[in-house]
Every structure is written in structure tokens, then in C-alpha cells.
Amino acid sequence: MTNNASLTAARRRSDRLRQLIDSTAPADAPARGRLRVLTGDRPTGALHIGHYLGTVRSRVELQDKGIDTFLLIADYQVITDRDSLGDLQGNVRGVLADYLAAGIDPARTTIFAHSAVPAANQLMLPFLSLVTEAELHRNPTVKDELAATDGRAMSGLLLTYPVHQACDILFCHGNVVPVGQDQLPHIEQARVIARRFNERYAGGEQVFTEPEALLTDAPMITGTDGRKMSxxxxxxxxxxxxxxxxxxxxxxxxxxxxxxxxxxxxxxxxxxxxxxxxxxxxxxxxxxxxxxxxxxxxxxxxxxxxxxxxxxxxxxxxxxxxxxADPGYLMSVLREGNERANEVADATLTRVREVMGMLY
CATH class of the missing domain: 1.10.240.10 (Tyrosyl-Transfer RNA Synthetase)
Known part of the structure; x- marks a missing residue:
């Protein structure tokens, strides 16, 4: 659980990030140019008004302010807490259509799918060596997701969900992650993994930058029954x-x-x-x-x-x-984003293998 001191520090860093993102001062341009956002959604069904008010509109705003953005369709994470993929193809097309309809521009935002970027997922192995089982069990999101599964056994994928999210963030060197306060433990886990990798495997060299949370000020929208919108x-x-x-x-x-x-x-x-x-x-x-x-x-x-x-x-x-009505176009957008993400992921994995002495 995020303690008060950690929350205060995260808010302070988030406020500084927000000021930098909103700044139009020429002196801030170089720092703004080094920002890269990583964000995304699980394609478990149709996006709803909670997504729109909470995240989708803000992604368009970040893009329009010139912030380099990687937007993940997290298809692998569909199976963290369920046995069936459902209509995955249809859900991916629907999510993609909502992104583009809302104003996401694939020429300025890299839209990609988990399963299409193998090098990013391969980071799971070295990253898993940097966390303990106890740390994973303490993650509040893992606890909450497990509680929502009505007593089913925890899958290995659900337990390692925070590490998978760290792979998502760090493979593309994302240093800004828009989240709500409840997701801060995920960002802290990614920061710990980046720090430990640099210390343990890179001899102190900064292969990975510790990402920062950009805390959203969007109000939490509940469902029509008064419970969490789901x-x-x-x-x-x-x-x-x-x-x-x-x-x-x-x-x-x-x-x-x-x-x-x-x-x-x-x-x-x-x-x-x-x-x-x-x-x-x-x-x-x-x-x-x-x-x-x-x-x-x-x-x-x-x-x-x-x-x-x-x-x-x-x-x-x-x-x-x-x-x-034009699924061919939607898939072409995703393929182009996948290609861009793969270029970045391949370069990152090569660097990781290099510092670990695993280039053969």
C-alpha cells in the first residue's frame, strides 16, 4: 500500500510533470521532448464513458501537446483473471476504433498490441529475478483483482501482473505513466525494477529511467448501479x-x-x-x-x-x-504501430542482453 510520504512525493513529482507538459516556455522544450508516455487498456469489452472521461480524452490532450505517446492494447492481460479470451478480435477493433474516433492520431501516437511485441515480453525473465514473491503478494492491485474473481485460484500471470506492467513501461523507456492514485503501487514496482536492474546487471549505468506517475485529476465515475464501473x-x-x-x-x-x-x-x-x-x-x-x-x-x-x-x-x-466498417484500415494502423514498437523493443532487449553478457 502506498504510504502518506510516498503519496506526497508522488504528487509532488506529478505536479512538476504537469507543469512541464503544460509549459510553452522555449527553455522547457528540450525536457518536454524527452518525455514519453506509456498508457493503455485491456480489450476485455467495449470502452465506456468512464474510460472516455478518465483517460481517453487526456491521451488526446497529451498527444496534441506534442508528448511522445505509446498506447498499448493489452491483449495478453485479458487472461490474467479469466479463462476465456472472449471476442478478442472484435474487442481489439472496437478499442482501436474508439481511440481513433476520439482523436488519437496514429502518425503521432504509437498504438500497439502486447502479443505483437515479443521482445518487450521477453523482459519478464530478467525482471522477475529482481522482485520477491512477497513483494508481488503485497501489491494492492493484485489483491483487489484476486478478490474480484470470486474465490478462484490466483494464476501465475495475475501474480506477476505488476512485473508485466513494468515491461510495458520500461521496454519503450516510458517515463510518464498517467494513473489514478490507486495504481501508484504499480508505478513504484516499475521504479524499483528499473533501479535494481541498473544496480545489479548494469553496474550502476542507467539502462532504464525510473518512470513517474502523472496523477489524473479526473473524478472517478461509478457504474449505473452505484458500484465501480466495470x-x-x-x-x-x-x-x-x-x-x-x-x-x-x-x-x-x-x-x-x-x-x-x-x-x-x-x-x-x-x-x-x-x-x-x-x-x-x-x-x-x-x-x-x-x-x-x-x-x-x-x-x-x-x-x-x-x-x-x-x-x-x-x-x-x-x-x-x-x-x-473498414477493418482493413484498423488493422493497418495496428500493424504500423506494432512495427514501431518492435523497433524500440528489439533495441531495448539487445541493450539488456549486452549489459547482462548475453549477446552471443
Missing amino acids: KSRGNTVPLGATADETAKILRRAVTDAERRITFEPERRPEVANLLTVAAGFTGGDPRDIAEEIGDAGAGELKRVVTEAVNDHLAGHRARRAELL
Whole structure:
């Protein structure tokens, strides 16, 4: 678990990163040019509005600010906590279509898949030698993911999930990883692995830079049932849903018995969540939206949220449909990204083997 001192230090580093990313000062340009973001998603199903408000929009903003970005479709990680791959091909196409529809530009962002970059995955072997079993068992995300599997045995892949994530970050020398506070232990594990590799195998030479967390300020969006938004729980609003489907989903959203709508996250979390969604898609303030709805009740709140989501996503959904109608183009985008990622991964693995004396 991240302690208070570690969290404070991570926030301080994140604030400095944010200032550098947002800076337009010529003196900061060289440092900005050395930043590389690594981020991504597991293709376990359709991306939803939580992804959009929490991560997808911010990735487009980073790209548009000129930050070199590697965007991972983590297909191998689909099987960390499940027995079936599901419609993996369809899910990958859907995720890719959502990225492009949202404004990700494959000419400026490297989009790639886990399974297509073998050199990155080969880093697992030396990296596993740098962590202990106890460290892996203590990782809070591993604990949370195991708890969500309803008592099934932990797979080796789930246990080593933090090391796999370190491979994702370090193979491309990612030094900026956008995360929420709950994911800080993963970044700390990657930092430890980078540090230990440099000390143990590279004689102190900096083969890997310790990555920094870019803490998101996006609010956590819960599902329509009041629980954590999750594709497996069926409590999401998919980005690709139609306007009518969105309205139907949001009509089922949990609220409370009070008629007057107020923004009180602690006392009325479900109502506050819907107001936060409306604010996220309109750019407004949830308190102002609540004041405007007033005594009109939950029905009006859901109508306002539905209108905000549908109006904002209308263009996204139209572009998404066009992209999905051309799967050949989608796969060409992914293949080009895979090629770029492989170039970087091959060079990294060669350097790793070199410092370990394993070039034959």
C-alpha cells in the first residue's frame, strides 16, 4: 500500500510533470521532448464513458501537446483473471476504433498490441529475478483483482501482473505513466525494477529511467448501479451505444428518494455521480447543473445526463461506425504501430542482453 510520504512525493513529482507538459516556455522544450508516455487498456469489452472521461480524452490532450505517446492494447492481460479470451478480435477493433474516433492520431501516437511485441515480453525473465514473491503478494492491485474473481485460484500471470506492467513501461523507456492514485503501487514496482536492474546487471549505468506517475485529476465515475464501473458487471454506458441505448441504460441508473437534486458526493453518491457525468460531457459545474434541475427530480436529472452524453458523443459515434466498417484500415494502423514498437523493443532487449553478457 502506498504510504502518506510516498503519496506526497508522488504528487509532488506529478505536479512538476504537469507543469512541464503544460509549459510553452522555449527553455522547457528540450525536457518536454524527452518525455514519453506509456498508457493503455485491456480489450476485455467495449470502452465506456468512464474510460472516455478518465483517460481517453487526456491521451488526446497529451498527444496534441506534442508528448511522445505509446498506447498499448493489452491483449495478453485479458487472461490474467479469466479463462476465456472472449471476442478478442472484435474487442481489439472496437478499442482501436474508439481511440481513433476520439482523436488519437496514429502518425503521432504509437498504438500497439502486447502479443505483437515479443521482445518487450521477453523482459519478464530478467525482471522477475529482481522482485520477491512477497513483494508481488503485497501489491494492492493484485489483491483487489484476486478478490474480484470470486474465490478462484490466483494464476501465475495475475501474480506477476505488476512485473508485466513494468515491461510495458520500461521496454519503450516510458517515463510518464498517467494513473489514478490507486495504481501508484504499480508505478513504484516499475521504479524499483528499473533501479535494481541498473544496480545489479548494469553496474550502476542507467539502462532504464525510473518512470513517474502523472496523477489524473479526473473524478472517478461509478457504474449505473452505484458500484465501480466495470464491463463485467454490465453497469457501463459503452461509447459505441446508440442514443436510444444510452437513454435506456441511464433510465435504470440508481439515485435516491429525495426529489430535490443537490451535489453532495458524500451523502448522495449516486446523484453526485450522474451530475459529474453531465459536467464531464458539458464542461459545466456539477453544482450549477444540480441547481438548474432543482426540484424536477431524478427523472429530469437522467434526462439531462442522457442529453449531455448523446450530444457530446454524436460525432465520436459516427466516426467510430465508419472506422469499424473498414477493418482493413484498423488493422493497418495496428500493424504500423506494432512495427514501431518492435523497433524500440528489439533495441531495448539487445541493450539488456549486452549489459547482462548475453549477446552471443
